[in-house]
Amino acid sequence: MKLLHRIFPHPHLTILLTLVWMLLANSPSLNSLVFGLILGIIIPFITQPYWPDRPKLRNWPMVVEYILVVLWDIVMANITVARIILFKRDADRQPNWICIPLELRTPEAITVLAGTITMTPGTVSCDLSAQGHNLLVHCLDAPDPEAVRDQIKQRYERRLKEIFE
Amino acid sequence: MEYIFEFLIAFFLIVSGIFGFVGSFGMIKLKDPMSRLHAPTKATTLGVGGVLIASILHSFLIEQHLSLHELLITLFLFLTAPITALFIAKWHIHRHEKPQDLPGAGEDELWATHAVEQVEDVPDHSTN
Numbered sequence: 001m002k003l004l005h006r007i008f009p010h011p012h013l014t015i016l017l018t019l020v021w022m023l024l025a026n027s028p029s030l031n032s033l034v035f036g037l038i039l040g041i042i043i044p045f046i047t048q049p050y051w052p053d054r055p056k057l058r059n060w061p062m063v064v065e066y067i068l069v070v071l072w073d074i075v076m077a078n079i080t081v082a083r084i085i086l087f088k089r090d091a092d093r094q095p096n097w098i099c100i101p102l103e104l105r106t107p108e109a110i111t112v113l114a115g116t117i118t119m120t121p122g123t124v125s126c127d128l129s130a131q132g133h134n135l136l137v138h139c140l141d142a143p144d145p146e147a148v149r150d151q152i153k154q155r156y157e158r159r160l161k162e163i164f165e
Numbered sequence: 166m167e168y169i170f171e172f173l174i175a176f177f178l179i180v181s182g183i184f185g186f187v188g189s190f191g192m193i194k195l196k197d198p199m200s201r202l203h204a205p206t207k208a209t210t211l212g213v214g215g216v217l218i219a220s221i222l223h224s225f226l227i228e229q230h231l232s233l234h235e236l237l238i239t240l241f242l243f244l245t246a247p248i249t250a251l252f253i254a255k256w257h258i259h260r261h262e263k264p265q266d267l268p269g270a271g272e273d274e275l276w277a278t279h280a281v282e283q284v285e286d287v288p289d290h291s292t293n
Binding site (some may be wrong): 010020023024026028032074075079082085086090093095097098101114115116119120121122124125126127128129131132133134136138140 | 172183187190191194195196197200202203204206207210211214225231232233234235236237242243244247250251254255256257258267268269270271274275276277280
């Protein structure tokens with residue numbers, strides 16, 4: 001078991017790399033599967049010393065749920081932002097900075113949260129606080145900053161906390 | 166049947182075109198630099214996503230073979246777009262925002278961009 005762990009330090013990364021290679025080759029052949037597997041074994045093995053405390057994903061159904069929620073939110077937020085840009089006068093718009101106190105402590109989880117906030121239109125994550133306990137977010141149009149903060153904490157951070165911690 | 170497929174593909178192309186246009190239009194209409202930053206992040210999500218879905222549908226429904234490497238474009242965009250946005254935002258905070266103009270950073274007092282020591286040859290904007 002220990003030897004197996006030595007050879008496959010990140011089993012999920014191995015699967016992901018193989019999958020990415022097969023998508024890149026864009027033909028489901030044995031050839032690309034074997035070469036993908038070789039890459040998937042070599043790359044985690046070589047990069048292992050540089051990523052020692054990798055987080056364990058605890059809740060796989062939650063990962064799927066999180067991805068679906070984010071995709072849905074991206075579509076919905078796109079429509080909202082398009083409406084703001086096209087129909088709202090620039091003077092009526094209220095751009096705002098929001099400080100989000102983080103409960104997450106895993107660096108990877110905070111990275112995913114910041115990326116999610118940027119990719120859902122209308123919000124861009126701009127900075128972390130000095131010790132990494134707060135996230136600075138800029139909103140395109142937020143008359144009610146508290147509501148945006150609660151929504152981000154409720155929809156994304158709660159789920160990420162279940163996935164990573 | 167072919168007609169419905171083509172209609173579906175055309176629908177996704179039009180959706181992506183509209184959102185790509187709105188993203189570019191936002192760059193012109195919005196006045197402050199931080200708001201402008203919102204426009205490109207939007208063009209990369211639904212704007213690019215629509216073209217990619219249309220491309221997958223076209224190869225699957227019309228050319229009859231499965232092609233999924235469009236998904237990789239989405240994956241790489243989702244990895245890289247937040248990082249460029251963060252770099253631009255941090256540059257803006259570094260050059261144009263003072264600590265007292267931003268909301269407080271809770272118990273940490275300063276945001277990371279302001280917490281670094283001022284380097285000699287960089288003009289100090291916090292005093293004027």
